[in-house]
Amino acid sequence: MTHCSLKVAMAAVAALSLGASAAELDFRRPEIVPQPMELSYEAATAVRIDAATEFAVTCPEAGAAEWVKAKVEAWFGVAGAKVSSVAAEGYGGGEEGYSLKAVPGRIEIGAKTLRGVKYAMYSLRQAAERESAGAETKGYWLPALAVRDEPKTAFRGIHFCFFPECSIQLVERYIRAAAYYKFNYIVIENWGVFRSERYPFLSVPGAPMTVGEARRLAAVAKDCGITLVPQVNVLGHAAMERSVSGKHATLDVHPEYQPLFEPANGWNWCLSNPDAMKVLHGFIEEMHEAFGNPPFFHIGCDEADPPTCPQCRAVKPYAKLMGEHIASVADLLRRRGARAMMWHDMLLERGKWKPFYANGGADEAKMADSLPKDIVICDWYYGDPPANRKYPTLDYFKSKGFDVLTSPAYRSNKGIEAQSKYAIEKGLFGVLQTVWHHYRGSDFARRMEISACAVWGRGRAATGRHQGGPVFATHWRQCGWDAGVKDYSETGFFSSQVTRDALDN
Secondary structure: OOHHHHHHHHHOOHHHOOOOOHHHOOOOOOOOOOOOOEEEEEEEEEEEEOOOOEEEEEOOOOOHHHHHHHHHHHHHOOOOOEEEEOOOOOOOOOOOOEEEEEEOOEEEEEOOOHHHHHHHHHHHHHHOEEOOOOOOOOOEEEEEEEEEEOOOOOEEEEEEEEOOOOOHHHHHHHHHHHHHOOOOEEEEEEOOOEEOOOOHHHOOOOOOEEHHHHHHHHHHHHHHOOEEEEEOOOOOOOOOOOHHHOOOOOOOOOHHHHHHEOOOOOOOEOOOOHHHHHHHHHHHHHHHHHOOOOOEEEOOOOOOOOOOOHHHHHOOOHHHHHHHHHHHHHHHHHHOOOEEEEEOHHHOEOOOOOOOOOOEOHHHHOHHHHOOOOOEEEEEOOOOOOOOOOOHHHHHHHHOOOEEEEEOOOOOHHHHHHHHHHHHHOOOOEEEEEEEOOOOHHHHHHHHHHHHHHHOOOOOOOOHHHOOOHHHHHHHHHHHHHHOOOOHHHOOOOOOOOOHHHHHO
16 A cells, blocks of 8 residues: 555544644654565554554454453553454465554454564554653554565574573563564573573573573563574583683583583583483473473584594594484484574585685585484574675575575674575575674664564665664663563663773773
């Protein structure tokens, strides 16, 4: 629907708008992230969200109207909101697409799935503003509008590391923000924070994510429309801490468990030790169950060092141990109804794919032919797009029969856009945006908007000058309200206004 046709269609109902007359209003263009493929609005016509507003939801999936009613009450303070399921002509778009129409007195939502309904509601919330009356919020309004949208990628994920220094509240807020920007998966990499009940020595003392907390976060995510995917590194990064920190989640306080890890700093799991494999399998089962048995589980497998254990070194080639180990973990997950996801770099021979990342030897590179093809390959590349805009490693893994996710990073906004575009054009499985530990600051704020638009197959939002500014700050604050943020250090996307050094000076 064009802007003009919407204006004509609404002329007859404009008089129903309460309060200020049409001539006294001039709404801004709604700032919706990701930018919808179709958006029209009437700047002079107000649609109020109040007890008199009727919500009509067309969706064949159970629970859609109930979810909308709960969110209208929670987000807009409307007690007893009028929400009904409408047996009308269904939404004709894709599985995660939606339509949204708002006219005075009535808001219509159409989708094939509950997730699409949730996306429509997120767009409605982003478009709505507080009414301009009184010292306290009395209600919300938005311009009359029509929105239609659907994503161009099936898997729209974002990956970040959960460190002991992160609060549970930050993680919950991050989950809510990713859902708000219409990602459908979050990979949460465990850095010693999962407090295992089977193997308590695999976490740092006082680890914040108990089994119960993991279940709660998974439930929060499901309600928001996003699936949590846990990650356990089953090869390198066995320290579950960054190498630059010199920390090791297990060995720093449990030296008795040294045999589970390679002797050189415990960076790799000891693949020749059957007990190490038994512990890893049990740990994965426990975490998978705690997260609600999601359809994917990330097993890491990047940047592994050559073996230092004399038994592992004796196996020639070492890639034989690696391949058998990865296949056994993938088989475990398959029996649990999940697919393994892994980083790509150990499956490429170093020196042969520059500037793309390859960290394997000639023997490791052969594993791409023998590993189970239901493993999802996460191909990470963090630079600007190459001059020819081609990503041969993505094509290589697809040719081997794998589902492939391109995994851009915080280092290059142009890379995020180019890799997402390539994934869409090549029909890849999707995108897994990586954040690692960069989930604070203005770069994080800009990246959330840019990557959300890119994975939906959109350009940047129309108000690009606001990236990392007022638009994201508003949305991040709304997610903070939902998460119950009260602590000053948890507000905003910086922990503090100034550093302690600045105050001391």
